[in-house]
Amino acid sequence: MNSPARPHDSAWTLVFACWLIASVGALGSLFFSEVMGYPPCVLCWYQRICMYPLVLVLPAGLFPFDRKVVRYALPLSLLGALIAVFHLLLVAGFIPESIKPCVQGIPCTEVQVVWFGFVTIPLLSALSFLLISALLVLTYRRSST
Amino acid sequence: MTRKAPKVQQKQPKAKQQEPKAKQAQWFIFAAVFLLLAFIAGALVYKNQKSNEAAEAYQRDKSTFVRAHSPALGNPGAKVEIVEFFDPACETCKEFAPLVKKLMADNPDRIRLVLRYAPFHTGSDYVVRILEAAKRQGKFWETLDAVFASQSSWAPNHRPQPQLVLNYIGRVGLDSARLSQDMNAPDIETIIQQDLADAKTLNVTMTPEYFVNGKPLPSFGADQLRDLVQNTLATAYR
Numbered sequence: 183m184n185s186p187a188r189p190h191d192s193a194w195t196l197v198f199a200c201w202l203i204a205s206v207g208a209l210g211s212l213f214f215s216e217v218m219g220y221p222p223c224v225l226c227w228y229q230r231i232c233m234y235p236l237v238l239v240l241p242a243g244l245f246p247f248d249r250k251v252v253r254y255a256l257p258l259s260l261l262g263a264l265i266a267v268f269h270l271l272l273v274a275g276f277i278p279e280s281i282k283p284c285v286q287g288i289p290c291t292e293v294q295v296v297w298f299g300f301v302t303i304p305l306l307s308a309l310s311f312l313l314i315s316a317l318l319v320l321t322y323r324r325s326s327t
Numbered sequence: 328m329t330r331k332a333p334k335v336q337q338k339q340p341k342a343k344q345q346e347p348k349a350k351q352a353q354w355f356i357f358a359a360v361f362l363l364l365a366f367i368a369g370a371l372v373y374k375n376q377k378s379n380e381a382a383e384a385y386q387r388d389k390s391t392f393v394r395a396h397s398p399a400l401g402n403p404g405a406k407v408e409i410v411e412f413f414d415p416a417c418e419t420c421k422e423f424a425p426l427v428k429k430l431m432a433d434n435p436d437r438i439r440l441v442l443r444y445a446p447f448h449t450g451s452d453y454v455v456r457i458l459e460a461a462k463r464q465g466k467f468w469e470t471l472d473a474v475f476a477s478q479s480s481w482a483p484n485h486r487p488q489p490q491l492v493l494n495y496i497g498r499v500g501l502d503s504a505r506l507s508q509d510m511n512a513p514d515i516e517t518i519i520q521q522d523l524a525d526a527k528t529l530n531v532t533m534t535p536e537y538f539v540n541g542k543p544l545p546s547f548g549a550d551q552l553r554d555l556v557q558n559t560l561a562t563a564y565r
Contacts, residue, residue, distance in 0.1 A: 209362055216370075218373065244351070246348075
């Protein structure tokens with residue numbers, strides 16, 4: 183930790199990790215809908231609206247490294263995390279039917295993929311958004327001093 | 328720790344910065360290419376696996392592909408069987424109907440066509456009821472032709488108004504009193520539910536969906552359908 187370029191570099195690596203997560207999430211969601219043919223429900227679309235821009239916006243903060251990247255990436259990831267958590271609660275049944283936003287088409291409560299008995303698409307989404315948010319906050323902490 | 332590093336020191340190695348930056352760009356490009364390739368490879372492997380699975384399932388047990396109630400056309404002993412899931416209100420299904428007929432005409436007695444219902448549009452099930460009732464009068468295929476021919480009139484802009492269909496199938500010569508009675512037969516509802524359940528099992532989410540001896544189209548298109556049929560014909564009638 184004696185190289186002065188280090189704090190900058192580690193912040194860069196954190197944002198790069200965010201971009202990796204966002205890209206895997208975006209391609210993964212496309213794999214589910216376009217390759218496997220699972221139609222995305224409305225809430226999934228809202229989460230995509232938050233995830234896809236991250237794939238393009240984060241590199242803008244990587245080249246050259248911009249410590250203000252948090253300012254334009256965190257709103258997306260936090261909003262995405264909110265929607266994903268809402269989606270999870272909906273699937274789990276904690277949120278009553280009456281405020282369910284999906285009226286027609288594919289019900290958001292329908293669970294299409296379950297891995298290892300508990301990993302579902304909204305869970306992956308929530309974890310990705312929360313992890314991206316956490317890493318962005320960490321980036322801010324590291325690069326602001 | 329690093330936080331307390333004096334400011335002067337931070338500016339020092341300007342020349343050295345170039346190297347990690349190039350490395351960073353390399354990492355980024357490597358990751359991007361890797362992710363894209365992984366996606367494409369995954370898609371290819373998945374499609375191939377699904378196609379093989381479907382063909383194997385078909386060889387083992389055709390029942391999800393062909394039900395006893397399913398309307399069929401062509402030689403029952405044909406070695407190539409096209410199973411088509413269709414929606415009477417679907418434009419592409421209408422466009423593809425003559426294509427399939429032409430394939431059959433070009434290869435007489437070698438292709439059999441089985442139709443399955445996938446009434447995904449709202450109101451389409453009403454049209455399916457008409458078709459099934461017409462089948463009981465032995466006029467399924469004539470009625471289907473009339474339904475497709477008048478599709479733009481009763482389903483403008485993907486908004487089917489199925490009640491209008493009856494106005495356009497007059498020339499088929501159906502007994503309309505019997506038709507409207509048969510349309511409400513409970514076993515027609517059973518047929519629709521069975522077909523929808525099979526569509527779900529076979530992962531049919533769009534219409535038309537074709538299975539040629541159990542194999543789905545690698546990707547959707549007229550050419551792909553023709554190629555798949557021709558390849559299957561070539562192996563079946565070697």
